[in-house]
Amino acid sequence: MNDLERLVRLAARAVGRHGLAHAYGHCSARIDAERFLVCTPVPMGHMPTDAHGTVVPLDGPLPDGVLGEVRVHREIYLRRPEVGGIVRSMPPKIMSLSTLGKTPRPRHGFGSYFFPSIPMWDSPLLIRDDEKAAALAEQMSDRPAIVMRGNGLVTAGESLEEAVVLSWYAEDAARIELDVLASGGGEGGPMITREEAQARATWSGRILERMWDYLTFGDTEI
Template sequence: MSGQPIASQAQQRQVRMAARALGRAGLAHAYGHCSLRLDAEYFLVCAARPMGLIGVGEPGTVVPVHGPLPDGVLGEVRIHQQLYRRRADLGAVIRSMPAQVMALSCAGLTPLPRHGMGSYFQPSIPLWDDVQLLRDDAQASALAELFGQGKALAMRGNGAIVAGDSLVEALTLTWYLEDAARIELQLQAAGLAERGPLLDAQACAQRATRGGRIYERMWEYLTAGDPEASDTVFE
């Protein structure tokens, strides 16, 4: 195993900005965390406090992909570890508390691909059907297995996990997931869910584009006004 890397200032800023954006957008409250992969063996997780309250310059913690969590790191960061172990393609993980996803999950449901933003979650959005907190490696491992090769997972009455190849993608997809849940809930409430068409796999693949700065524009929108937004975030 290589030596533990030191997160750069730009990486620390990016994690802080993503964390605060989740808070401002109402996608997280007192609970939640986000992380950025540093290399094959380590990732950077945000400070262990409400993400919207993380201060300018407040550092996150470097965490090993394999091994015990460092002191002061929240127990559910094990989920990040397990996902990074299984998915070399993942560069970021977000644990959030989106209200619409939460409400839908309490009925045992996850959003279906009904509109453009819902097309990004293929082959499906699995449901972790357990309201208990994940505080041990066995539970985190089981959740990561259920997560599979997708981009998101809903936890019954307990928020969501979203992952991407970058924090820009993961933050964007967290917003998309909540919007897909909003659509699903509104259709269910109106009694129109059975009438509304679903996008098939081909339509989803065609619609779920990365072109046109799709993710970057959402990052700019969600981080607008951040106290560190004027600094260079990306290396």
């Protein structure tokens, strides 16, 4: 458990350090088929090195002190046994783009990981009940991410490292989309094709590891 607790702390600080979250947001890692570990409810960039997080069961109520939207993590883990880590973040470009009713389109390499698009949960309200959390998880389905209109992003990966990297990729895809819109390009321009996405959205060649190293560089727990 000590290694998993350290991983959760590293992930939280990486998300905060790179501007993907501020006072709000949380991340978690699966322990086993029945439990996951969610980070301590403090600003992720300020995560203490002695924080232990909270173990959350998949089949019961949220433990005392756990943030209400952590029920989104629970519903995703319940439906997707392949998921090992989840990040709930507030990336600024994702937020801006979502207020236009848009999510990033697959225009560049990092966008290919979300082909053909990132779905949008079309509500800016916080998810504080089980019914809405389950509905969001159902809409997300087997996708790596879902945007919450005016309310941030959820990413899910086979590992927490992957979920963190996907958060950065999604924000970069939103940056590209906003740049295209600002240039007057509108909805035009070439998109990544299905065949290109299948070839480009790979983790081989230490792609995941190199981005994780970049995002965690300088952390005192490395």
